[in-house]
Amino acid sequence: MKENIEKLIKEALKSVDLEAGAFVVEHPTDLKMGDYSTNVGIKTGKAKEIITHLEAEPPSGVEKMELAGLGFINFYLSKKFFKESINEIIEKGEDFGRNENLKGEKTIIEYTDPNPFKEFHIGHLMSNTIGEAVSRIVEWNGSETRRACYQGDVGIHVAKAVWGILKGEENPYPAGAKAYEEDETAKKEIKEINKKIYERSDEKINEIYDSGKKDSLKKFDVIYNKLGTKFDLMFFESESGTFGQRVVEENIGKVFEKSDGAIIFRAEKYNPRLHTRVFINSEGLPTYEAKELGIAKIKSEKYLYGRSIVITGNEVNEYFKVVLEAMRQIFPELAEKTTHISHGMLRLPSGKMSSRTGDVITAEALIEEVKKKVKGNEAVAIGAIKYMILRQAIGNDIVFDIEKSVSTEGDSGVYLQYAYARTSSLLEKAKVSTWQVDTLMTGPTREIERLLYRFPEVVERAEKEYAPHYITTYLTELASSFNNFYAHEQIIDISPESPYRLAIAKAFNIVMKNGLTILGIPAPERM
RNA sequence: GCUCCCGUAGUUCAAUGGAUAGAACACUGGACUUCUAAGCCAGUUACGUAAGUUCGAUUCUUACCGGGAGCACCA
Numbered sequence: 001m002k003e004n005i006e007k008l009i010k011e012a013l014k015s016v017d018l019e020a021g022a023f024v025v026e027h028p029t030d031l032k033m034g035d036y037s038t039n040v041g042i043k044t045g046k047a048k049e050i051i052t053h054l055e056a057e058p059p060s061g062v063e064k065m066e067l068a069g070l071g072f073i074n075f076y077l078s079k080k081f082f083k084e085s086i087n088e089i090i091e092k093g094e095d096f097g098r099n100e101n102l103k104g105e106k107t108i109i110e111y112t113d114p115n116p117f118k119e120f121h122i123g124h125l126m127s128n129t130i131g132e133a134v135s136r137i138v139e140w141n142g143s144e145t146r147r148a149c150y151q152g153d154v155g156i157h158v159a160k161a162v163w164g165i166l167k168g169e170e171n172p173y174p175a176g177a178k179a180y181e182e183d184e185t186a187k188k189e190i191k192e193i194n195k196k197i198y199e200r201s202d203e204k205i206n207e208i209y210d211s212g213k214k215d216s217l218k219k220f221d222v223i224y225n226k227l228g229t230k231f232d233l234m235f236f237e238s239e240s241g242t243f244g245q246r247v248v249e250e251n252i253g254k255v256f257e258k259s260d261g262a263i264i265f266r267a268e269k270y271n272p273r274l275h276t277r278v279f280i281n282s283e284g285l286p287t288y289e290a291k292e293l294g295i296a297k298i299k300s301e302k303y304l305y306g307r308s309i310v311i312t313g314n315e316v317n318e319y320f321k322v323v324l325e326a327m328r329q330i331f332p333e334l335a336e337k338t339t340h341i342s343h344g345m346l347r348l349p350s351g352k353m354s355s356r357t358g359d360v361i362t363a364e365a366l367i368e369e370v371k372k373k374v375k376g377n378e379a380v381a382i383g384a385i386k387y388m389i390l391r392q393a394i395g396n397d398i399v400f401d402i403e404k405s406v407s408t409e410g411d412s413g414v415y416l417q418y419a420y421a422r423t424s425s426l427l428e429k430a431k432v433s434t435w436q437v438d439t440l441m442t443g444p445t446r447e448i449e450r451l452l453y454r455f456p457e458v459v460e461r462a463e464k465e466y467a468p469h470y471i472t473t474y475l476t477e478l479a480s481s482f483n484n485f486y487a488h489e490q491i492i493d494i495s496p497e498s499p500y501r502l503a504i505a506k507a508f509n510i511v512m513k514n515g516l517t518i519l520g521i522p523a524p525e526r527m
Numbered sequence: 528g529c530u531c532c533c534g535u536a537g538u539u540c541a542a543u544g545g546a547u548a549g550a551a552c553a554c555u556g557g558a559c560u561u562c563u564a565a566g567c568c569a570g571u572u573a574c575g576u577a578a579g580u581u582c583g584a585u586u587c588u589u590a591c592c593g594g595g596a597g598c599a600c601c602a
Contacts, residue, residue, distance in 0.1 A: 027543095480550085
């Protein structure tokens with residue numbers, strides 16, 4: 001439709017001897033201004049001539065055109081177009097909204113990344129929600145995907161937890177973290193443990209470590225199941241560390257250099273906005289940076305990706321740029337394929353959420369808390385939480401008040417689920433065999449009809465900008481217009497227009513289901 | 528001090544360089560003998576400041592003010 005209008009405008013421009021310069025055809029901000037709009041009249045100053053030319057032979061599917069505002073030409077689509085679009089939605093069903101833009105592409109997406117021995121907290125929940133939505137968006141645009149989870153099973157945080165276990169602490173990690181800060185002896189012991197974990201040189205520590213890791217992973221699986229994520233590939237820092245270290249050591253003198261006993265990368269040599277970071281510390285252990293370098297290569301060996309998306313919190317933004325610069329020097333082809341997407345933090349009203357002090361809200365606790373507000377319905381609770389995360393641009397923080405901030409009315413996950421459940425039960429009641437319709441409607445076209453056909457465009461745009469919230473915003477607008485329709489018209493009755501109204505309800509039901517699926521929000525049939 | 532991100536209604540968030548800046552929450556009022564009222568309708572309130580680019584700037588540029596994150600062995 002859009003392409004068709006653009007083409008006809010170009011022909012119209014030609015007829016008035018004008019170059020087809022930069023103009024756009026887009027949906028106007030307000031439905032009152034039509035279904036499509038172009039600024040070509042403003043750009044050229046020839047709005048009247050263009051519209052006259054277009055009216056001589058209007059684009060198919062366009063019912064009328066209007067000159068409006070500052071010189072915009074607005075296009076209103078025909079009833080026939082809407083009828084056909086509704087039939088198309090019904091015909092495509094659960095595939096409506098998919099496209100093949102990324103056909104043949106292989107994408108690996110890394111997200112969630114919880115650390116064994118530590119809690120799965122609401123920050124992980126945020127990463128998981130965003131990562132799952134991005135994965136599905138990429139899939140709906142035709143790419144093959146692999147979901148990857150990269151977990152910190154070695155490093156000082158693990159040593160702190162193991163120390164806590166050795167001391168018989170009830171909450172090993174927080175206890176270890178506290179001791180590390182406050183007690184010099186404990187700090188030494190923890191560092192010693194850290195080294196032993198790397199070397200696997202101590203029988204007792206190995207045993208604690210192995211069983212602790214296994215328990216953690218089991219607990220994570222329970223929550224992934226609850227959230228609707230299935231990882232294809234599990235990576236661990238224990239493997240990336242060893243490999244990353246080797247890569248760094250092989251490039252000393254070329255990319256890396258020794259300094260104060262550590263091995264560092266001077267990123268500012270390549271980009272003045274970046275800074276120096278340590279890749280291998282003076283105790284000979286790889287840091288986050290070396291591991292990140294290693295994991296990029298390891299991933300590519302497991303899955304020959306064309307694109308690698310890494311989703312993390314935005315507090316690592318600056319490190320990641322340095323790591324990417326180092327990667328450009330060593331694995332330029334991988335750096336080229338890597339995109340870092342960072343999300344904001346879930347912030348508590350009191351400040352930054354911290355796992356160091358043990359002051360964390362676990363994902364589990366949050367889900368239970370929200371469940372209390374929604375009659376114990378877990379699907380609704382998870383939907384409410386995911387909606388909160390996916391309704392806004394992913395780079396921004398969410399200020400998080402466990403009492404107030406998870407909305408269960410209005411602009412919320414519940415709102416979408418409820419509209420879906422309501423149509424599901426309505427459709428069941430209708431007892432019809434075919435949903436598609438032949439007859440056109442009398443009376444004005446409804447807002448809902450004018451939004452439904454746009455869903456595939458939203459899916460495309462969400463992929464281009466890695467912006468799940470476009471889908472959330474669209475679904476909310478769609479649900480609102482459906483609820484308006486539902487409240488003002490009897491859908492099932494004996495009138496000859498009832499089948500058309502049912503077709504709208506069916507099409508809405510399909511789009512809402514598909515949209516919720518992409519977001520990873522459960523769509524219960526009944527509420 | 529340097530680098531990066533962010534300042535939109537009382538609050539939480541939207542707005543591919545365009546038209547009257549949208550929702551939701553909260554507040555006030557309203558409709559229903561009918562398909563799920565977790566719903567519908569109506570009303571009040573906002574682009575941090577100052578320049579610049581542009582026919583047109585919330586959007587792009589610069590400066591300032593305010594908030595956040597990071598700046599060598601934690602991730």
